[in-house]
Amino acid sequence: MKQIRLVVKQLRDSINEHNYRYHVQANPTISDTEFDVLFKKLQEIERAHPELITRDSPTQRVGAKPLKEFAEVRHDIPMLSLDNGFTDSDVLAFDQRVHDRLAISGEIEYVCEPKLDGLAVSIRYEQGQLVCAATRGDGMSGEDVTENIRTIPTVPLHLRGNFFPAVLEVRGEVYMPKKGFLELNTRAEAKGEKQFVNPRNAAAGSLRQLDSRITASRPLAIFFYGIGVVEGMTLPDTHYETLLFIKELGCLINHEIQVVKGINQCLAYYEKLGQRRITLPYEIDGVVYKVNSFKQQTTLGFVSRAPRWALAHKFPAEEIQTIITDVEFQVGRTGALTPVARLRPVFVGGATISNATLHNMDEVKRKDIHIGDRVLVRRAGDVIPEVVSVITKNRPKNIKAIQLPIHCPVCHAKIEQIKGEAIARCTSGLFCPAQRKEAIKHFASRRAMDIEGLGDKLVDQLVDQHLVTTLADLYSLTFTQLAGLERMAEKSAQNMLDALEKSKTSTFSRFLYSLGIREVGEATAKQLAMHFDHLSDLYKVTEEELQTIPDIGPIVAKHITSFFSDKHNRSVIDKLIASGIVLQKNKKDRQLLPFIGKTFVLTGTLQSLTRLEAKEKLENLGAKVAGSVSNKTHFVVAGEDAGSKLKKAEELNIPILNESAFLAMLSGQY
Ligand code: 5U1
Secondary structure, three states: OHHHHHHHHHHHHHHHHHHHHHHOOOOOOOOHHHHHHHHHHHHHHHHHOHHHOOOOOOOOOOOOOOOOOOOEEEOOOOOOOOOEEOOHHHHHHHHHHHHHHHOOOOOOEEEEEEEEOOEEEEEEEEOOEEEEEEEOOOOOEEEEOHHHHHOOOOOOOEOOOOOOOOEEEEEEEEEOOHHHHHHHHHHHHHOOOOOOOOHHHHHHHHHOOOOHHHHHOOOOEEEEEEEEEEEOOOOOOEHHHHHHHHHHOOOOOOOOOEEEEOHHHHHHHHHHHHHHHHHOOOOEEEEEEEEOEHHHHHHHOEEOOEEOOEEEEEOOOEEEEEEEEEEEEEEOOOOEEEEEEEEEEEEEOOEEEEEEEOOOHHHHHHHOOOEOOEEEEEEOOOOOOEEEEEOOOOOOOOOEOOOOOOEOOOOOOEEEEOOOOOOEEEOOHHHOHHHHHHHHHHHHOOOOOOOOOOOHHHHHHHHHOOOOOOHHHHHHOOHHHHHOOOOOOHHHHHHHHHHHHHHOEEEHHHHHHHOOOOOOOHHHHHHHHHHOOOHHHHHOOOHHHHOOOOOOOHHHHHHHHHHHHOHHHHHHHHHHHHOOOEEEOHHHHHHHOOOOOOEEEEEOEOOOOOHHHHHHHHHHOOOEEEOOOOOOOOEEEEOEOOOHHHHHHHHHOOOEEOHHHHHHHHOOOO
16 A cells, blocks of 8 residues: 555656646646556546545546535735736836835836736645635635636646745636637537637636536636735745746746836837737737836835736727628617617627627717718727727718617617707616516626526517516516526526525615616615615605615605606515515625714725725725714724824724724624
8 A cells, every 4th residue: 555655646746747847837848648648547546546535636626516606715915906007108107106106216127927818816825735716806805716726737736846835825817728718619609509708708707617627628727927925934035036936836927927127128028029919829918017126016015906016008909990781779778779880790809799889879979970881999808899980081972870760679669868868768668678678687687686597598588488577577487488498408497496586585785776776776775775674665755755865866866766656666576575585684784784874084095995995895885984083983094194183083082993904894804
């Protein structure tokens, strides 16, 4: 047995080392076939001696049992975002700010890195073992995607060598190489499955799988670009040396990273990489510049969650010419009509597009857009493609004006445009199938009733086949009805029924949000849920009473009263409740708004967020943020250089929170 243990160890060490040479050093010293032989040998021994399998064995990357949901992981050191620059002068201004803050002249040493278009993650190693991996989330906490990250071949399950910190968090970008993306989509197409729009979406969709066996089947990769928590070792003095150090430990860093002197060399790097961008095997959307010296980084600090020592210099959004072949009008949830240009398909910004939004008729007029026009279209990241401008040179003769329809293109009701408003609307409300579909999609969405699997295609079928007319009909769908739909296997039909059942337990505020009352977003829904005990209270509420609630003005109040005084709406709500929807009121809502009734005053400069962000966060949790300190103040948050307000708080004996106490409070440790 001792002998077998030794062989297993030798095989694992050898496989890990060859993996490292192949992926990290890009310098393999054995052939793929020789590598496969080693791997199979290890698999065979482990099959015969399962007691020898360890979690960091290279064979253990195949994915684990599906999860019900992702757990939350708090980032002990927040995962920062980057400030963006778009022009050379933005970059020069960044360099000037760095000089000013450091109070030095002469050229700064920067590290230039490609900016991958993927998903940021943080991976934690304890005693060299991978123990946890999390997405960035909101920067303060993300989702636990450990099982998924373990399936990525370039993520070490154990750090290489014997010289590593007791605790080390490495941070980087998970992405899908262009080749893998194309192959994945080709396979999806052959199977008649949905294709991903671009590599970024494919990477995100693959990483956020509850079933990590699916992630294991996706061609994901990672480049590491930084560190988080480090314990038990002093790291080098510069960012670049730290990257080389984590590379030694087995963490792949990008091959294009370069140290340069001065901002002009940064701009030259950007220029050169921009030219080679298309030939790179992965998508990038810009270049990141980072001050190399950690000492200088510390002096520079942060502002609003982004470091002052780094800048993302973005490539311009790609623009391309095409022709508008037609314009159709889409009807949204509130009946708003959006003109959508049908385009001759073009490949732009990493995807083929055949539609672009024209926003509204004012925009059509302003840009002088006609059917038949040659136009420039732009698509940046995940933003909806838009028409930038019309090419007026040699304009075709047969162009046609775009007319706002008189009747709704879906239900043929009258279209109304209130004077002075840019938006025209269909007037038939939920009688219009288009509005009904959008209302159902909103009701089912993640932040509303969160009905998993009730996607756009399914909603379209349910409405078109008259199986669902009102929101309440969702809860009387039967197995037979669902299983009879297109692309609905029996298992999916049962899953849908289970998801509907699960969604019946929700909170009062989510339910109010899900009803899709005009101008009632999540924050207003939370306020309403705090103010009223029962749904029936809302049936008889007056506009005046509503306006006593924070943030509810006359327009929102009017929308709310007119929604609840509508007989049809009330009957739908009653039916929803009768179908078994249980709304956990106070407890959950209070959890969502733990600071209700508390008044905060902010003073001084916070390092990790701006005054406005801090205010928004507090208000989202139910707090009031006041401009001056008085006896009514419950807490004063004091950042750097706090002045007279801090003094007043001390005089009045009001609890004072420093930044870390404040962040802890925001994240629920109060
Ligand atoms: N290459 C690279 N991408 N990226 C993204 N470096 C890098 N650094 C980041 C982010 C958000 O953040 C650090 C500057 C904190």
